[in-house]
Amino acid sequence: MLVAAVAALVAIIIVGARRQRRGMPEHVSPDASPGAPAVNRYPSRFSFEPMRPMSYIPAGEFLMGSNDGNADERPVHRVTLDGFWMDRQEVTHAEFLLFNPEYRRERGSTPLPVEPATQVSWDDAMAFCAWRCTREGVPAGSYRLPTEAEWEYAARGGLVQQPYPWGPSAPAAFDIPQANFDHKDERGAPRDGHAKLAPVGSYLPNGFGLYDMAGNVWEWCLDWYGERAYAGAGTARNPAGPDAGIKRSWRGGGWGSSPDSIRCATRGGLGQGHWLDNLGFRCVRVK
Ligand SMILES: [Ca+2]
Numbered sequence: 052m053l054v055a056a057v058a059a060l061v062a063i064i065i066v067g068a069r070r071q072r073r074g075m076p077e078h079v080s081p082d083a084s085p086g087a088p089a090v091n092r093y094p095s096r097f098s099f100e101p102m103r104p105m106s107y108i109p110a111g112e113f114l115m116g117s118n119d120g121n122a123d124e125r126p127v128h129r130v131t132l133d134g135f136w137m138d139r140q141e142v143t144h145a146e147f148l149l150f151n152p153e154y155r156r157e158r159g160s161t162p163l164p165v166e167p168a169t170q171v172s173w174d175d176a177m178a179f180c181a182w183r184c185t186r187e188g189v190p191a192g193s194y195r196l197p198t199e200a201e202w203e204y205a206a207r208g209g210l211v212q213q214p215y216p217w218g219p220s221a222p223a224a225f226d227i228p229q230a231n232f233d234h235k236d237e238r239g240a241p242r243d244g245h246a247k248l249a250p251v252g253s254y255l256p257n258g259f260g261l262y263d264m265a266g267n268v269w270e271w272c273l274d275w276y277g278e279r280a281y282a283g284a285g286t287a288r289n290p291a292g293p294d295a296g297i298k299r300s301w302r303g304g305g306w307g308s309s310p311d312s313i314r315c316a317t318r319g320g321l322g323q324g325h326w327l328d329n330l331g332f333r334c335v336r337v338k
Pocket residue numbers: 141263264265266267268269270303304
């Protein structure tokens with residue numbers, strides 16, 4: 052009896068150890084083949100664990116834009132992309148402070164550490180990406196802002212021509228809030244639980260394991276913004292937007308946005324030196 056109990060205990064310990072080993076991050080390079088497991092897998096050449104979890108967005112093609120949306124979203128066109136990694140959450144205030152401890156001192160109110168970094172310009176976000184390469188000892192350009200095409204492909208989470216990262220239904224249709232946007236009850240109280248910023252990852256992720264692709268903060272993209280960027284577009288591979296412009300693109304809507312503005316295809320832009328209370332960013336890793 053005692054022998055059997057000891058044997059059972061040993062078996063439990065061995066199985067537990069195996070499960071623990073399987074749960075450790077596996078080493079998969081950023082250019083892993085399409086269909087690679089999407090989350091929490093880190094390239095082996097990191098000398099230490101990266102500062103934040105990323106999802107692998109497999110290479111593929113998708114239909115970009117919306118023929119039902121605003122003029123700058125038309126026409127829908129086919130885009131092919133190489134695979135890339137993307138931050139699962141918006142970069143937080145705490146993470147941006149690691150890069151620039153002085154940030155926000157002259158820019159007003161301070162968000163919570165777990166809330167997204169806001170009041171960061173496109174230039175600030177690009178500088179953060181460059182710093183992150185240095186910090187992790189990877190080649191310059193490994194981290195950067197996503198192109199609009201990468202951002203929209205990632206936001207769609209594998210769904211085809213659905214307006215939102217979760218599918219067809221408007222965000223107000225759910226009993227459980229799906230996103231942080233301008234959603235108030237009859238007394239003006241926020242139905243999504245947050246009058247302004249929400250801690251990153253407060254709502255369900257999309258099919259690629261990405262949080263807050265709709266709402267919370269708008270997110271800077273790499274491209275110049277062009278109202279007619281899609282005009283005449285045929286099938287494009289890794290499109291990077293217009294060659295020049297006045298504004299940089301932003302995507303996804305923020306805490307004060309209407310349901311229409313937090314759609315996957317909604318586009319906008321702002322001068323790259325400007326910053327706002329509802330505008331942040333996340334990074335991609337491409338090498
Ligand atoms: Ca967002």
